Amino acid sequence: MNVVYTHIRRADPEVVNALADFGVATVHEAQGRTGLLGPQLRPIYPGARISGSAVTVSVPPADNWMIHVAVEQCQPGDVLVVARTSYSDAGYFGELLGASLAARGVRGLVIDAGVRDVADLTRMRFPVWSKAVYAQGTVKETLGSVNVPVVCAGGLVNPGDVVIADDDGVCIVPRLEAVNVVKASDARSAKETRTRERLEKGELGLDIYDMREKLAKRGLIYRPQSLPE
């Protein structure tokens, strides 16, 4: 059965925006190393960092019909997350769909497949995280679904979850955990700032994290180099 769910719950916009400030690596750590999508998702240009509420789309192989359907379900502040039911490098998405999403205030696209018109999308500064860049077009023949739970790049995404994406990849925060993850990220980030200052002054992580005793207990041996000249 192919369904479009038209109303999804989204997290508080302030919470969503706060998550972008921390970035993917910090958020991923702060929520206990969960929620990261696979390393095959790469940005089409460097330097973008976004967060937003997930509108999810499940698409058949090499068919982008449901992306057109999903555009209508998007609000300002959303991120479109496209999962495919079968491996594909085809370019499901190009600058026309990018213009359409940008006009609706959508902040970016995450797609476990290919994208095209990347020069235009870069010029528009519409960020995309995709598995491939490829000009091969798609058809509009077969239905899929919108705003259902999807598996994208090996991770589970529910509609309304918070998507964070930057040069390190893409991380998903469940909607109801977003507030807690902001707090945990904040704590982690503050601690990292203090650590960074000490490291920049030349202190060693071995001392800052107090690792020397634990290493010795596990049996680490220090020796002068003994290879013959």
Place this chain on the structure above:
Amino acid sequence: MNVVYTHIRRADPEVVNALADFGVATVHEAQGRTGLLGPQLRPIYPGARISGSAVTVSVPPADNWMIHVAVEQCQPGDVLVVARTSYSDAGYFGELLGASLAARGVRGLVIDAGVRDVADLTRMRFPVWSKAVYAQGTVKETLGSVNVPVVCAGGLVNPGDVVIADDDGVCIVPRLEAVNVVKASDARSAKETRTRERLEKGELGLDIYDMREKLAKRGLIYRPQSLPE
């Protein structure tokens, strides 16, 4: 038998140049979704867009001797297309060959293998689409052929075909179809311009492409979200 064909027919230069303006994605669509080489071919730097007449080279594994032979067969406005008979990431091509091709007015290189000296080639703005960047050199021991039909990144390329390449990949237009593809690309491009204007104003593809009835007929259902809070 190893042969170098010394005279190939090329398409009209104006037609060749016109194809670059449309870019790979539009040309690929305009000729009925044919001619696209595989997604493994990626540009060594972003932003280049070229077209040209294919001078083709078939090379043995990790041997670039025939590329030197092929340089002589190139004219201003050509694009060198290198196909290998066996999988290789070796760097068949570097800045010396780049300087040689640039001196002859060649517009770029498409190679289903590796390339090296990419910092120099980027500085020279000599664009290359390759499967890998790798410093591993090659030998000059075994013959291949020049200006024979080749399979490059899974697509067939005949000498004299028009090569279009940009950030979306590489597309081949058969020489005798180039005029028709320009016309079809022009029509497609004009239509896309009108569509883009409507999308940028916030109109939906669902309405512009008149999809709602067709979706309903296929059985698409709209429902409010019903997941429990």
Place this chain on the structure above:
Amino acid sequence: MNVVYTHIRRADPEVVNALADFGVATVHEAQGRTGLLGPQLRPIYPGARISGSAVTVSVPPADNWMIHVAVEQCQPGDVLVVARTSYSDAGYFGELLGASLAARGVRGLVIDAGVRDVADLTRMRFPVWSKAVYAQGTVKETLGSVNVPVVCAGGLVNPGDVVIADDDGVCIVPRLEAVNVVKASDARSAKETRTRERLEKGELGLDIYDMREKLAKRGLIYRPQSLPE
């Protein structure tokens, strides 16, 4: 047994620095096409070119504890080389470790696994050559070794070897051969400069390298194109 060797022999700093000037492709050729690590190692940003003395680390899967241990063994002018004992895309290294290494004068990182915080590392201009960019964190549970011989991206690296890295990849020069490789690179580079000048004037490699007779002997045939219009 897990060991940290605390004293390694390094090559003469002038020799190390001289190798960076030639770049990976030239050095690799000059030492007889040996020492190149695999093409999976790619820079996190374009344009960096470094050389340095290898401090080597062997790490367990998804565990970066030993990198913290290795930092203490680094001196100004070193390059950290991280080899894993099992395939992993996890992000073993981020901006905190980058800040720590930079504070010690380390020139860069080579890692046959993932790295994260690449936007920060790019801003800091701390260059990294890695197999993946991925935010997935690692643990600190299991010991490895520092300054032992390692296999990194398919190549052998001994502590104190010279690492050269640029946009073409990463090449290793054995410490005791570094002086000779500088000489050989110098000779090769001078020869390439002369060749480049001739190629830029439009001379053909076929003539510069005197290939025509050898090609004919091997049986290469030249023919006018004979395909039907």
Place this chain on the structure above:
Amino acid sequence: MNVVYTHIRRADPEVVNALADFGVATVHEAQGRTGLLGPQLRPIYPGARISGSAVTVSVPPADNWMIHVAVEQCQPGDVLVVARTSYSDAGYFGELLGASLAARGVRGLVIDAGVRDVADLTRMRFPVWSKAVYAQGTVKETLGSVNVPVVCAGGLVNPGDVVIADDDGVCIVPRLEAVNVVKASDARSAKETRTRERLEKGELGLDIYDMREKLAKRGLIYRPQSLPE
């Protein structure tokens, strides 16, 4: 938080067993082309066909501690499903764990990572579907969870779901849909039997499925071959 859920609901054993009779391809079709895990999962020997209730395990990279924990939660008729939180080819599972599971009446293992001792497991006829065969061992250092929802080879598996596995791969049937899927598979299978009989007599699918008119409407053209001799 790392949890072991000790009581899971399972489908009716008769329903579970019935699904094995149909095999993966038929079940996958009968439930609307959903539930298939990725093609990287291959059997360690040909000819096995099983079904069972999923006991799920989420394991850290290269750490098989939780598999030992999961064994205790298994009952006769179960299938162990192991998902990893990070890419790994390591051999998390060998003949000792196989002997332990067999002693408890477990029917097989599905693992999105590596397995070892495959000669022994083949001799025991304990079937495994894995992404790799590899002798590399794992540690017992870090916790995971048992009987939580997992993403395995790109598909969602809930504890108690029905696992069907044969030479074509692995398919998951949600526990509450298992009865309906048996019915749908039965209908599909009966229809296929009738179709097979007609095909074996030489009738064409074109006629059995009544495709000729639809093909003509879509514009398919038949022509005698016209290539020159």
Place this chain on the structure above:
Amino acid sequence: MNVVYTHIRRADPEVVNALADFGVATVHEAQGRTGLLGPQLRPIYPGARISGSAVTVSVPPADNWMIHVAVEQCQPGDVLVVARTSYSDAGYFGELLGASLAARGVRGLVIDAGVRDVADLTRMRFPVWSKAVYAQGTVKETLGSVNVPVVCAGGLVNPGDVVIADDDGVCIVPRLEAVNVVKASDARSAKETRTRERLEKGELGLDIYDMREKLAKRGLIYRPQSLPE
């Protein structure tokens, strides 16, 4: 334009059959190391060796409609060759289509995509060379073409070409060259028989092929091992 060519020229059946006797490796060598399809094509069971005339099919992504169309164009002694226009692991082909082809005397299938029902196909001894085994089904929505030139697994196949397939892979012999390739294979095979007899008696290839002088000229040095104990 989507076309089915209904009459293709085939090679003499005796010539076709003779090629199977030599096998892929010998035929590939005998025709000058051309015609080999990519190593991703693997047999679904070991031990099959076939030859036949190619009926070619070009299929859209995850759509097997044209395979049903192609069945009608097959004669006894043919081999079906399926090329896809976009990467796919989907199972385009299963036991029903296998039964239909077997009923028409078709000798096997070569497909640059997935196949399913491999246990049934193995039982029927209907050999398939495919890129993947996967239960994922396909649709019947979009046209392709039959008996046009196709690129399959990186190689060009014309309808009526001779297909040879065994455990080493798949090789294509152009129809008009088949007679010559039989002769060349015969000569090569006779020579190999004589060489094999000498090798089995313990003679060295170095002597049989008279390599010692050539090796010395190229500079090969023999030394006793000098590594310290």
Place this chain on the structure above:
Amino acid sequence: MNVVYTHIRRADPEVVNALADFGVATVHEAQGRTGLLGPQLRPIYPGARISGSAVTVSVPPADNWMIHVAVEQCQPGDVLVVARTSYSDAGYFGELLGASLAARGVRGLVIDAGVRDVADLTRMRFPVWSKAVYAQGTVKETLGSVNVPVVCAGGLVNPGDVVIADDDGVCIVPRLEAVNVVKASDARSAKETRTRERLEKGELGLDIYDMREKLAKRGLIYRPQSLPE
């Protein structure tokens, strides 16, 4: 410089043979999880288990000349280990070389590239562990070296090291450690036998390995399943 070392030290034949009895997984564990070559090396037929002294060969891309040279350096009980300096799937080795090695008493081949004639090699029961099966032939143009240290499938192999290979992959034991590894394997194997007997009777690894307290300390929680029906 290309060298053939003609005398290598080998381990005691009894020690070499003893290692085969334990198999790859046990030996790999017994020597501290080192020495395993990459998972890409797979046997051409199931069920073989061998050990032997490594004769190593370093070969240029798609060139098998040095394998012919290496045959002469082999003694009964050796295993040929072929490493390539550049990625290749080409079939460097077929039944003629297999017949030659078998005539000299060589026990098998390990090659980080392709092999062909696998049906014949299977019939001869000459076992091969390779990265690919592929009919593509190679040339005899460029020198390499024999009995030098090589990196094969990511692992270091010195001439005279002991090679163990079975269905789980390939493991290398340094010659001078072979005696100790036999002892360690023996101890490990005896322990595994006792553990197996307990597991087969239904005892749990949790109890045999005394894991319950450690799991609790790390924070593992047991809960009844709480998902809604």
